[in-house]
Amino acid sequence: MFSENASSADNQQERVPKDIENLKYYLAGFTDGEGCFSVTIHRSSYRKFGWNINPLFQVYQHKDNSFVLYLMLSVFETGYVSKKGGNPLCNVYCIDKISDLLDVVIPFFDEYNLIGSKHLDFLGFKTIVNGIHEGKHLSREGFIELAEVAFSMNSKGKRRKYTMEEIRKDLLDQSSETKRQS
Secondary structure: OOOOOOOOHHHHHHHOOOOHHHHHHHHHHHHHHHEEEEEEEEEOOOOOOOEEEEEEEEEEEEHHHOHHHHHHHHHHOOOEEEEEOOEEEEEEEEEOOHHHHHHHHHHHHHHOOOOOOHHHHHHHHHHHHHHHHOOHHHOHHHHHHHHHHHHHOOHHHOOOOOOHHHHHHHHHHHHHHHHHHO
């Protein structure tokens, strides 16, 4: 009745639902445990204000269990699977294109809800993706607003290179300098 090797990839594949509806619930639950809704904020000389904001949906898995990542790829019909940088034993499924996040990822998790604390990260992520789609990131005030949402996600942004205060100060200092030059 029970497998001696309950964590083997074969055993996990046997437990994957066969019908699409239950598979989608399975993938939502899997994302609750192994996924991440992240937003990077970094300097960029190509952007008007010198800052860029990039939302990214990712799901990680040991390379021996990558079949789940390919299941996600087949259900979402977008994104890509690659090796996780810095960890050759881990693969990652990613979606980073705004239109795919807006048209595929957000509707999926609106219908197949996350039930853990990741749900709150998803709600912030959704706000940021919608804000970018609406062009909020193109004004200093809008960028700051979206950045503040990003800093409320994923343990309050504790591993970020820049603090919210540094970003806000830089953007507001630029605004003051522009007004003085006018």
